[in-house]
Amino acid sequence: MVDALRTETTRIYVDSSVLLHCYEMSRSACEELLSALESLGGRVRVPVWCAKETWENSRGLSSKKPLLRIAGQLNKRMADFRNHSLRYVDERTFTDLTVDQYTSALDGAVTNLEQLAKRVEKIEPSHDAANARLIPFIAAHCLNSDMIGIYSEVQTTAETRFAHEVPPGYGDGGTKNNPEGEDEADEAAPQQKGKKRNRYGDLIMWLEALADCRESTGQHLVILTRDNTKGDWAHKPERVMGDEGRPQQNGGLITLPLPMLAQEAKRRCPDLQTVHVITLELFTQVMRSSFGARVSNLARALQSGTKVARPPRPVDRQDAGPVGELQFGSSDMMFEPAERDADRPIWQVLTDLQADGWSIRNEAAALLPELVVGATDDELKQVGRGLLSAANEDAVVPIETAVQLIEDGALSTHARANIIVGLLAEAYFDANGEPKKPAAHPDIVSALFEHGDDPQTRRAYELTVEERLGPMRRLYLALPGETAADIRLQVQVRSGQLVGVQANDKELLEPNAPPARRMSRAGGQIPLNELVAAIAREFVVPEVLLEVEGPAGYDVTIPERMGFIAWGPNTGEQLR
Incomplete structure (x- = not known):
């Protein structure tokens, strides 16, 4: 995929689902997406039909305050929750909270949420700004397709393609018979399935892409889309080959074109070598890791709908206690469990943190607050390393989990200190344990610096930063654990x-x-x-x-x- 994107004979066709997403993101995220596409130059193409769909859908977008009503409902529900919960809470409800403590904590949470909602409830979508950026982009990259010829082919072949589930777009159209039985189905009138309007959009876009790819002698055809849930463009293999040559779970990041899609493309385009159907998530990660694109706002926007089921946190945790003995060496930069620990659940979660894709990394990170209780020192250091590595790929839940564990006063001091050792090690040292140019997500950096003078976990900073990097401190603008100075x-x-x-x-x-x-x-x-x-x-x-x-x-x-x-x-x- 990376090699294809670098090649001048690649043709990248941007679906309307990607273009329309510019209206659903912040201005910064929209700018990052379009800048990443523009960096690929003339390889990027916008089919005429996608331009049409984008224009039509953009005209129907609401310019009102979309959060105002939701914020009002949220405030009311929170007030209702407070009132109802206080009816049932008494001194026997909690083992670690009094009624007054619960009430105080709840009131603080409700007040904070109300204040946050008030700050954003009057935000208006910047559709004009998106139009000002998007319309010139489409104009610069739009195809000059023979639409009459394409409409004629669609009129002749579309329903036959849909009846035989020939990709793409059969999930949007076609007919279905009476499901009660074959005899009845023969007599019953076929029923339309899928979309009633714009049933052939995917097929029209596909035929535009094939015609352009053939005329321009393209060698690699890439479809960039967010429409990857129907299964009529691509499929998601359960396992893929990892960087180390071993099969690993596919978190949904990797998609492969349906075989008949690839066959048709190569039949119509004699010079074509490969066909790719990729998600916007994969495109963003490839542009970030292989092309140096700055896409942190885009990454956060693409994960804004992430819903991760977090397990309940254990209630009776260890007392903070002393930090105890800490160790750090080059062997801690190796990701290999001891043979006796290889089957422990925490190691599977740590492996998932290294997998490709935000979804699987987010799900793995959400499990860690429960699993760190009772984890070994080696495992805790790998938790810190794994969280920072995933956070540096802009996965949102690892960022939140890392900050949570740094600040978790209910976790033992020894456990927190080992996690901090892992975070600092991943930020400042390479795979051989040698100092490297550091890299860490800003939220985690802030938490590490803020807790650098915490006497409970101070030893973690001394062991990893002061003892090893202190002699070369002038090579850094600042180091965590130092006396803070503007x-x-x-x-x-x-x-x-x-x-x-x-x-x-x-x-x-x-x-x-x-x-x-x-x-x-x-x-x-x-x-x-x-x-x-x-x-x-x-x-x-x-x-x-x-x-x-x-x-x-x-x-x-x-x-x-x-x-x-x-x-x-x-x-x-x-x-x-």
């Missing part, structure tokens, strides 16, 4: 264009950076606070530590080739 940023702007940013009198940017180090919004304009957030993420420090000297409420234009300096323990570049 980092003052000097932002240089000339005629609205960013010239440079210094911290501790050290330049953090360079004007002609290689593509791998260029800023995600290079060539565009961003608010200064987004620039600060990007610096915090690149240099693995909490955003709250960065303080801009002078005014801060303005936008800056990032030069097209501007990027971050090369830094890290292997560069010798001192940042302070």
Whole structure:
């Protein structure tokens, strides 16, 4: 897939389900999606039918405040829950809470939720902004298809294709007979199934793609879609071959085109070598990992509907207790359970954390708060490593779980400390236990820095950061566990264009950076606070530590080739 996306003879056809999603995301997520597609240049094509569907659906979108009614219902339900629950709670209900403690905690939760709802209830979708970005994109990439010829073929063949379940689109159309029996079915009038309107949309788009791919002698045909639930485009294999050559569970990320789809494509397009039908999730992850695209907002938007069943947390946990003996060495960077522990459930969950796909990683992370109770020291360190690794791929539940475990006062101090060792190890050390350029999700970075002076888990920071990285501390802008101090940023702007940013009198940017180090919004304009957030993420420090000297409420234009300096323990570049 990666090789196909890099090849100039690849043709990538964007379905309307992807384009319409721009109206259902934040402006930043929409920008990241379209920028990622634009980075692939002329390989990206928009079928005329998809442009038509996008235009028609966009005209029917509501511009009202979609959260206002939901927020009102939420506040009412929370108030009802509070009132009803307090009728039944007494001193015998909980073993770890008094009635007053429960009431106080509940009131605090209700108040916080009401305040959060109030902050967003009047948000209006920025459809005009999405149109302003999306319409030029479609115009620049739209096909010049022979629609009359395609309509004629659809009129002649569509119902026959649907009757024999020939992909794509048979899930949207066709007929079904009376299911009571063959004799009755022969006499009964066939009944229409699927969509009553736009039944042939997938087929029209497919025929457009085949015609364009044939005319342009494309060698790789890629369909990018979110319409992957009906099973009339692709199928999801249960297991796929992992990076290490071993079969692993497919969390739904990998999809393969239906065989008849691939056969038709190769029959009609003589130069075609491969056919791919990929989800927007897979595209986002490939663009992030193999093309260096900055897609964190897009990743979060694609997981906004994630519903993960969390097991109930154990009530009677261990007392915090002393931290006890901690250890960290290069062997902790190996992901191999002891033979006696290989069948323990926690190791299957840890394996799933490394699988491809946000869904399987999110489900695995949700199970960990229960499994860490009674886990061994080695397992706890692997929990920290696994959570950070999955979080760095922008899976949302591992981020939340990592922060939860760092702050979980009900978990034993020893267990928390080992998890923190694992988190720090994954952030700052490579597979051989040697210092590397660090990488960690900003939410986890903030939690690690915030708890660096916690006396209960202080030893975790000493063992991994101070003892090993202390002698080279000047190579980092800041390290967790150090005495917190604001980092003052000097932002240089000339005629609205960013010239440079210094911290501790050290330049953090360079004007002609290689593509791998260029800023995600290079060539565009961003608010200064987004620039600060990007610096915090690149240099693995909490955003709250960065303080801009002078005014801060303005936008800056990032030069097209501007990027971050090369830094890290292997560069010798001192940042302070």
